[in-house]
Amino acid sequence: MVPTSFVTQDGTAVPAANILIVNGFDSTENNANGIITKGGVVGTGTSNEVDVVITNRLQGVASTTNSTPTPMITFTPAVIGTYSIEVRVSAYNTTSSLGAGYSMFSAVRFDGVNSNLCGTPDRIVNEEGTMAAPPPGANCTITVSGANVLVNAVGYGAENINWSAVGLYTFVGV
Secondary structure (H helix, E strand, C coil): CCCCCEEECEEEECCECCECEEEEEECCCCCCCCEEEEEHHHHHCCCCEEEEEECCEEEEEEEECCCCCEEEEEECCCCCEEEEEEEEEEEEECCCCEEEEEEEEEEEEECCCCEEECCCCEEEEEECHHHCCCCCCCEEEEEEECCEEEEEEECCCCCCEEEEEEEEEEEEEC
């Protein structure tokens, strides 16, 4: 017997000509479980599609050639409350063939207008050679600007550095 429908948390997908499209995605959408399934027109916009979505996820990339902070991730909270944010960052210096890795943890309270850091972000830093701070070294930070939460890459000198960041957040509000 062939299934004729697939019920998800957000909609029901119905195969078309016995074909069901199944995709995996990530999203900044808040979900306490960290994962949600969506299906059919209501969930995906396509009647024969099921999406499995990792939620509460942030990601981005940047390239730097100087010490100007450059956002890799810009996250704008939508609901009043507190967001605990964990971010992993990798950096590769293409000029000098050097690497660095960072883990950062921060708590941010969103008041409906502005994001506010709850203390100083904690960091684990692993840097190679001249990537190590103090200057000229590389760096990454979590800052706020208005409503936005920014995960920034900070390069140095005339070194070309490629950056990649992946983060997760946990939310609680009213």
